[in-house]
Amino acid sequence: MFKILLLALLLTTNAAIAQDRPAAPVSGFNPTQSEVQQKALLNGFDKILGNTTLPDSRAATLIQPAGPAWRDYRRSWLPWIAAAAVLGMLALLLLFFLVRGRIRIEGGRAAQTILRFGAFERFMHWMTATAWCILALSGLNIAVGRIVLLPLVGSDAFSTLSGWLKISHNFLAFPFTAGIILMFLIWVRHNIPGRLDVEWIKAGGGFIGHAHPPAKKFNAGQKAIFWIVVLGGGLVAASGFTLIFPFYFTDVSGMQIAQIAHGLLALGMIAAMLGHIYIGSVGMEGAIDAMASGDVDLNWAREHHSLWVDEKIERTRGEALKPAAHPAE
Template sequence: MPGSSSILRFANLKFAVFKPLLAALALLFVFAQPAAAQISFKPTAEAVQEDKLLNALKEGDKITGRVSIPDGSAANLIQPAGRDWRDFQRSKLPWIGGISILGMLAVLAIFLMVRGRIRVHQGFSGKTMLRFASFERFTHWLTASCFIILALSGLNVSFGRTLILPLFGPDAFATMSAWAKLAHNYLAFPFMLGLAIMFLIWIKDNIPGKLDWEWLKQGGGLLSDDKHPPAKRFNAGQKGIFWIVIIGGVLMSVSGWFLLFPYLPGNVTALQFWTVIHAVIAMLFIAAMLAHIYIGSIGMEGAFDAMGTGEVDLNWAKEHHAIWVKEQQAKGEAPSDSTARAVPAE
């Protein structure tokens, strides 16, 4: 159509007029953005960068970027040591805990079946003497009760997802874990207080000596009811428990303090180190305390009275702490042997 051809000729004429202008704008854009104009893919250079990244990962170096905020640790993109830490928490730590805790329970069960309960050989005398004053018992139970809750709440971190979550479901497990975390954080302080008091009031009676070596050589009377080596207020076994509590408690307290205040270690690597120390010592600590609880309850007849009422039977004290009994009798703080009478054990 004649009209259509006229319109096309007019459009071509207009485009021809603006064509130089469009070309000029394109050149201006290119020169204004030199970086964009020079972008190109360089296979060799990219391979070199990737090779450096892989080598850094193998050597354990951190892969970092750049940040504009004051916290420089936020620049860490990849930290291979963190993967090792995660692998330890998920695989190695459960094995350490399982072997130490379940192993101790198995040993105690076998010992109870083979040896039986350690009885008072001469029977109860019917006379008692003070072994632990009320303040000593308060300190013991303060520390012990805090330790039990700390141990259970800590074990929930390592084994809760595997053992508790399937039993109670995610909602109940989440609620329980939240309360356990609060208890773990706040009961750490009375535990540390009790630990310090225990050290101050009992350190004088827990210094190792030659008498303790003789006690150990005789097995502490654990294998026979009628042969208990003489001991002072604390025998070698009890001294061992004391130092396990003090040393283990200090390590747990120091490492736990860093976990409560994670900015104190200064960097992530140090924080990971203290989490490993806290977890490993906790597993071994729990295993040792299981042995202590066993001996102080069902394992030895009359032992629980020491921390229960504070009074122990005279014959029990003479069999397990003969030297201490003589010292107390010389002070007039224990019944004499002539006043003691044998009462059949239940």
């Protein structure tokens, strides 16, 4: 099958086979010779070139030696890694939920709330999160859509959908990148690891057991998420832009490495973010308020960020406090 495809490709593109010497025209090419065999072809020649009218002649590379290895990785390993990142993480979270249950506000809801995130911080969070969600879904479609979505929706719908998802992947890269730069600038000073984080980790962070280790604005778990987003997201963005602007930064082999790195980092990030989304919503009572209204329950804040509460009340002279909308328990 590959032989036929390769032959068709060679003939329709008036392809040429190149070593270090100039490319030979396809008219001198005998399709019955043993070198038509894929391996023999690639062993015998550095790369297979076509003709292109694009100004950059490197775009004429049709097949190069690392290509089959890259294709095999995408066909064999990538779907399993994607399944482990998404389904594996969902299974772990379900197990955690069944064992630990929802983390409740132990003191019950208080009569007061305290301002945790202002309007700009919430805008920045949701802009990045919305772009991220669509990037994650469209990225997963690039990686495993042919296996997962194509059999479900059929080829017409799949190709239309994939076209739109690919466009959204390219364009949402920009608000996503802007979001992680802003997050870095605004939150980095609260995310420098320190001695308190070691104590927080030793005490299980309140996830294992029911201790409430003291923490400032962000605890060690949130700091880990911050650095995964900033460093992981930064690397995902850098490798992604290498692919959006082909040949600007590297050659075909470099872009293959960039795509593999991009996919693996993105899948790691998807697994970590599923954990973040779980704790921020169903996993912990009261957590979603921080990014919804911005005001969190005072008891929640004292349990999870005791040092930050004291500092915030002192700094704002109590102005960050508000009466709770619902009656205290």
